[in-house]
Amino acid sequence: MRERNRFHRLTVTGAVAASIAFVAAACGGSSGSSSTGGSSPSAAGGLGQPPTATMAPPTSVGAGEGQLNIVAWEGYAQPQWVRPFEQQTGCQVNAKYAGSSNEMVSLMSNGGGGQYDLVSASGDADLRLIYGGDVRPVNVNLIPSWNDFLDFMKSPAWNTINGVHYGVSYEFGPNTLIYSTKTFSSPPTSWAVIYDPTYSGQVTVPNNPIQIADAALYLSKKTPSLGITDPYELTQPQFDATVNLLKQQRPLIKKYWDLASQEISLFKNGDVTVGAGWSYQTNTLKADGAPIDETVPQEGATGWADTWMMATKAPHPNCAYKWMQWVTTPTVQAQQALYFGEAPANSQACAEMDKMQKGGCAEWHADNPEAYFQSISFWKTPLATCDNGKNECVPYQDWVNAWTQVTS
Amino acid sequence: MAAGVAVEARPQPRGARVSAALWKRAWLRASLVLTPPLAWFLVIYIASLVVLLVTAFWQINPLTTQIVHTWTLDNFRQILTSSTYRGIILRTVGMAAAVTATDVIVAIPFGYFMARVATPRMRSALFVLVLLPLWASYIARVYAWILILNHDGVLNWTLLKVGLPRANIGYTNIAMWIVFCYVWLPFMIIPVYAAFERVPHSFVEASLDLGAKSWRTTRRVLLPLALPGIVAGSIFTFSLTLGDYITPILVGGAGSTFIGNVIYDNVGVAQNLPFAAAMAFVPIVIMAVYLLIARAMGAFEAL
Numbered sequence: 033m034r035e036r037n038r039f040h041r042l043t044v045t046g047a048v049a050a051s052i053a054f055v056a057a058a059c060g061g062s063s064g065s066s067s068t069g070g071s072s073p074s075a076a077g078g079l080g081q082p083p084t085a086t087m088a089p090p091t092s093v094g095a096g097e098g099q100l101n102i103v104a105w106e107g108y109a110q111p112q113w114v115r116p117f118e119q120q121t122g123c124q125v126n127a128k129y130a131g132s133s134n135e136m137v138s139l140m141s142n143g144g145g146g147q148y149d150l151v152s153a154s155g156d157a158d159l160r161l162i163y164g165g166d167v168r169p170v171n172v173n174l175i176p177s178w179n180d181f182l183d184f185m186k187s188p189a190w191n192t193i194n195g196v197h198y199g200v201s202y203e204f205g206p207n208t209l210i211y212s213t214k215t216f217s218s219p220p221t222s223w224a225v226i227y228d229p230t231y232s233g234q235v236t237v238p239n240n241p242i243q244i245a246d247a248a249l250y251l252s253k254k255t256p257s258l259g260i261t262d263p264y265e266l267t268q269p270q271f272d273a274t275v276n277l278l279k280q281q282r283p284l285i286k287k288y289w290d291l292a293s294q295e296i297s298l299f300k301n302g303d304v305t306v307g308a309g310w311s312y313q314t315n316t317l318k319a320d321g322a323p324i325d326e327t328v329p330q331e332g333a334t335g336w337a338d339t340w341m342m343a344t345k346a347p348h349p350n351c352a353y354k355w356m357q358w359v360t361t362p363t364v365q366a367q368q369a370l371y372f373g374e375a376p377a378n379s380q381a382c383a384e385m386d387k388m389q390k391g392g393c394a395e396w397h398a399d400n401p402e403a404y405f406q407s408i409s410f411w412k413t414p415l416a417t418c419d420n421g422k423n424e425c426v427p428y429q430d431w432v433n434a435w436t437q438v439t440s
Numbered sequence: 441m442a443a444g445v446a447v448e449a450r451p452q453p454r455g456a457r458v459s460a461a462l463w464k465r466a467w468l469r470a471s472l473v474l475t476p477p478l479a480w481f482l483v484i485y486i487a488s489l490v491v492l493l494v495t496a497f498w499q500i501n502p503l504t505t506q507i508v509h510t511w512t513l514d515n516f517r518q519i520l521t522s523s524t525y526r527g528i529i530l531r532t533v534g535m536a537a538a539v540t541a542t543d544v545i546v547a548i549p550f551g552y553f554m555a556r557v558a559t560p561r562m563r564s565a566l567f568v569l570v571l572l573p574l575w576a577s578y579i580a581r582v583y584a585w586i587l588i589l590n591h592d593g594v595l596n597w598t599l600l601k602v603g604l605p606r607a608n609i610g611y612t613n614i615a616m617w618i619v620f621c622y623v624w625l626p627f628m629i630i631p632v633y634a635a636f637e638r639v640p641h642s643f644v645e646a647s648l649d650l651g652a653k654s655w656r657t658t659r660r661v662l663l664p665l666a667l668p669g670i671v672a673g674s675i676f677t678f679s680l681t682l683g684d685y686i687t688p689i690l691v692g693g694a695g696s697t698f699i700g701n702v703i704y705d706n707v708g709v710a711q712n713l714p715f716a717a718a719m720a721f722v723p724i725v726i727m728a729v730y731l732l733i734a735r736a737m738g739a740f741e742a743l
Contacts, residue, residue, distance in 0.1 A: 134711050141506070164506060233608070285694035287611045294690070303591040303610055429500075432712070436705070437524045440697035 083165030084344055085196055093174055093353040096123045100351035103128050103139045103151040105338070107372050113364045121358075123351035133157040133411075140166045144343025149352040151343070152202060154336040155190040156242055156411040162191075162198045167341040169196045174353055177360035177378055182401050185377035190412050191339040199341035200356050203365070205374035205396075206335035206408045207238075207246065208326040210295075210314055215305040219327040223250040225306050227277060232284045236298050236307035239288035241428070241435035242411055245334050246308060247281070248274045249409055253331045263334065263409050265418045271426040271434070278438045288439050299324050311373040328407055335408035369396050375404060496717035507713065515718035525702070529722055532699045535613070536681035539620040540674045543628040546621070547673060551632035552662070570626050578623060582690050585619045586610070589691075611693035619691050620681050627676035635669020636662065671739035678730060682723050699723055 100123045109127035130136040133156050140151050143166050161167045172178045185201040226235050245263040252260035260270050286304045289295040295313050298304045300322050314326040340356050365376035366384035375396050385392035397404035416427040462469045499508045519525045554566050588594045590610040609615050647657040685700025706716035
């Protein structure tokens with residue numbers, strides 16, 4: 033669903049395709065000159081302290097400023113929970129929808145530019161925002177529902193560094209294996225099917241460099257001798273083996289999809305029978321009566337976990353805290369989970385989900401979140417420095433280059 | 441006489457005084473007319489190009505994707521030395537050439553018919569038919585082709601009905617070629633038609649009088665005189681294909697990345713603006729060369 037917006041952007045920019053590059057380049061030039069410069073770490077060395085680590089968060093929430101500007105995924109600022117918030121707090125919510133993690137990073141550059149207060153960033157954007165100095169520490173003691181969070185959503189590595197919280201967790205979900213029930217009488221048990229020549233010309237995967245992690249996750253189980261423990265932390269030999277697998281997969285691919293709507297029509301029109309995607313596509317296809325279902329195979333899945341993060345130069349910090357308090361309540365968590373098709377961070381949301389929709393809690397795995405969470409390898413930014421501190425992992429820029437080589 | 445005095449005494453309206461002042465100073469008139477478009481051109485177009493050029497020599501911090509202002513030729517080196525990017529450039533240029541050639545082949549008989557055979561009534565009808573697709577959104581027309589070419593689409597449905605096997609051309613470079621030829625065809629037909637129409641009828645008659653058969657007249661008289669129009673049309677089809685990135689996203693399959701997609705991905709996905717800027721120079725250079733050749737062939741007189 034987040035990709036729908038990207039599609040909209042695409043159509044708008046289509047008419048001025050060439051000029052976009054110029055304008056973007058011009059914008060890049062100006063934003064670059066005001067970058068945090070010396071404080072940003074080079075990927076070659078250790079990451080050190082985030083630039084905003086010493087910024088003291090507030091100890092109490094004052095009166096609202098009357099306005100709140102948020103950068104969000106489409107579907108994250110729905111009237112059913114924004115209206116009551118505005119009435120209760122007097123904070124007028126102005127949502128700017130972003131189409132991709134990278135657009136979020138770009139909108140939040142220079143600490144939100146003194147314009148934006150909050151961003152609903154996914155794990156692959158979080159570290160970039162934190163180490164770019166674009167977001168600042170948040171005092172979770174001011175967020176009452178934080179205590180009800182699932183343990184693994186309280187201080188996850190993607191938004192908490194050295195015990196400092198750079199936001200509050202929101203919701204999470206997996207990237208699933210989508211298949212045609214006509215081709216597969218029983219759910220495939222392994223991701224191997226999307227690398228299997230049997231289905232040549234019938235496979236689709238997202239056109240996204242982070243997809244390399246999906247292949248790495250599969251290899252970590254298929255070829256244990258490679259020693260892949262984290263699909264986002266790959267040494268050069270591990271990375272090369274993964275890219276090699278993707279090169280072998282390439283002839284089987286009908287299309288690398290850019291938009292969720294593309295994958296939906298690929299399945300609907302019978303162009304593909306198996307592929308990687310999100311629950312959103314499956315739900316849409318099922319609602320349409322298409323013979324499609326999804327599964328999370330034995331190797332597990334990659335996925336996203338979103339965090340509300342606060343801009344370094346947030347102009348409305350009190351309204352921002354009020355928003356974080358509001359959207360972490362069980363009711364809003366449940367509304368969001370059901371609307372988007374994902375699992376809530378708040379453990380109390382399960383009961384609310386069942387109240388709103390029969391079986392809603394189980395449908396989105398909020399009844400067994402721990403196991404569900406463990407089955408997902410969450411998107412995070414690949415860094416040159418591995419978890420063990422050694423500087424031997426392949427950084428994101430190389431992922432982008434390799435992905436271009438594989439898919440082009 | 442008295443009336444004449446009264447007229448002279450009446451104060452001139454302000455507008456008349458301004459226009460009188462302008463009439464006396466031609467340079468002022470010219471600069472007033474030209475300043476807005478010239479300022480637009482300098483600020484928006486030239487300045488953007490300069491920023492683009494400068495950005496291409498910078499780099500980004502791989503983690504935060506903020507621009508690092510150190511001068512480097514790495515972006516250009518990567519484009520020129522990587523077989524991936526060479527392949528993408530060749531594919532894009534090859535597709536642009538194939539689309540242009542196809543559109544020329546389709547447009548010449550069509551333009552000839554419109555200009556020299558059709559009755560005025562029919563010519564208007566053909567004009568409308570050629571231009572009508574341009575009234576619909578480009579995206580809508582590309583999506584229409586997806587519906588035709590996909591696995592369960594109109595094409596395969598028809599083939600199966602007449603007992604032929606499916607043509608699996610959905611999401612391939614062949615599909616892209618068909619769609620490009622279709623969407624850019626009007627931009628070729630119009631200048632070709634105009635070029636044919638401009639050839640004086642007396643030239644054709646003279647050729648026939650001198651004993652040339654109709655094929656020879658076409659080859660030796662009509663086509664050479666229409667060539668500038670054909671080249672002018674090819675500028676459109678070639679540059680539009682060269683710069684496109686939406687059709688590859690929507691219609692292309694695996695292995696249909698264009699120069700435009702590399703730029704789009706580096707701006708929107710990787711946030712590597714310097715590399716995108718360097719890549720943007722490839723089509724600019726290609727088009728500069730193309731335009732120089734086109735000018736030598738007289739295309740600019742035909743526009």
